[in-house]
Amino acid sequence: xxxxxxxxxxxxxxxxxxxxxxxxxxxxxxxxxxxxxxxxxxxxxxxxxxxxxxxxxxxxxxxxxxxxxxxxxxxxxxxxxxxxxxxxxxxxxxxxxxxxxxxxxxxxxxxxxxxxxxxxxxxxxxxxxxxxxxxxxxxxxxxxxxxxxxxxxxxxxxxxxxxxxxxxxxxxxxxxxxxxxxxxxxxxxxxxxxxxxxxxxxxxxxxxxxxxxxxxxxxxxxxxxxxxxxxxxx
Numbered sequence: 726x727x728x729x730x731x732x733x734x735x736x737x738x739x740x741x742x743x744x745x746x747x748x749x750x751x752x753x754x755x756x757x758x759x760x761x762x763x764x765x766x767x768x769x770x771x772x773x774x775x776x777x778x779x780x781x782x783x784x785x786x787x788x789x790x791x792x793x794x795x796x797x798x799x800x801x802x803x804x805x806x807x808x809x810x811x812x813x814x815x816x817x818x819x820x821x822x823x824x825x826x827x828x829x830x831x832x833x834x835x836x837x838x839x840x841x842x843x844x845x846x847x848x849x850x851x852x853x854x855x856x857x858x859x860x861x862x863x864x865x866x867x868x869x870x871x872x873x874x875x876x877x878x879x880x881x882x883x884x885x886x887x888x889x890x891x892x893x894x895x896x897x898x899x900x901x902x903x904x905x906x907x908x909x910x911x912x913x914x915x916x917x918x919x920x921x922x923x924x925x926x927x928x929x930x931x932x933x934x935x936x937x938x939x940x941x942x943x944x945x946x947x948x949x950x951x952x953x954x955x956x957x958x959x
Contacts, residue, residue, distance in 0.1 A: 732756040736763065739862050743923050747930040750856060751848070757855030764861045767868035769821035771889050773814050774875045781810040783883045791903055829857045832946060836928075839942055843932040856927050863919035867892045892916050909954045917947060 727742055729735050729749035736759060739746045750756060776784075785805050789796060796804075833854040840846040840853075848856075870891045878884055887896040887907075894900070895910035904910075924943030928934050934942065 732759045735859070736760060736862065739859055739923065743926040744930060746859065747856070747927045750859065750927075751931055757858050760858035760862055761855075764858050764864060765822050765825055767865045768825055768861075769818050771868050771871040771875060772817035772821055774872060775884075775886065775889055776810060776814045776817060778875055778878050778880055778882060778884070779886075780881045780883045781813075784886075787902060825861075829854060829861070832857050835946060836924075840928070840932050840934075843934065845933045846931055848931055856931075860920050860923040860927065863916040863923070867914065867916045887911060890914055905958055909951070909958050912951065912954055921947060 727738070727745050729738055729742070729745045732753075735746045735749060735756060739760075782805075785808075786801075789801050789804060793801070793804075833850055833856075836853040836856070837848075837850045840848070867890065871889055874888050874891060878888075885902055887893065887900065887902070890896055890911050892915040893911045894913040895907055898910065900907050900910045921940070921943045925936065925939040928939035928942055929936050932939075
């Protein structure tokens with residue numbers, strides 16, 4: 726197994742040699758700041774670019790028609806007046822960062838609890854918190870594709886927000902935002918499968934879990950989220 730000696734190398738090797746990366750992370754401190762900033766930036770920039778390109782009036786009308794179909798014209802105009810394009814752009818950066826932190830905090834707690842009884846596991850909540858950012862690095866690939874697609878889009882275009890998740894089934898199959906299945910299909914992403922795999926690799930390195938058990942444990946949160954999404958959809 727190739728030895729990983731620094732966090733920059735680890736950010737590259739996580740895609741090809743994840744076992745070596747998580748083995749090194751088990752022994753190193755303060756390496757997770759780099760993927761933390763990479764994930765936060767790449768996860769929020771596409772939304773910022775999207776709201777700078779999309780026909781904002783069209784976006785508002787489409788979103789409100791889907792989310793508030795019974796709203797009166799006056800109510801719709803009041804809601805639209807409360808948010809400008811620049812404000813939404815800024816809020817996506819703030820809200821996106823907070824959302825990522827909340828998700829990682831919850832996932833870290835999950836990993837801490839499910840490994841608590843394992844004899845090999847000596848890692849604390851903060852260790853798992855740091856590991857989550859490495860598991861999320863596949864989001865970089867999706868975000869880069871999204872940014873390229875948005876930058877190639879003409880200003881004022883009426884383009885679906887599915888472009889923010891180009892590796893999702895929602896984007897691949899062209900599911901419209903008006904569809905009741907839109908949120909479910911957008912949530913089914915190829916990078917999520919990759920992140921689940923990285924979570925399983927980390928578990929197999931840091932615990933006595935077999936790879937089969939690690940895959941099951943790493944998959945459970947995504948399955949539960951999918952079940953909840955389906956429950957609200959049906």
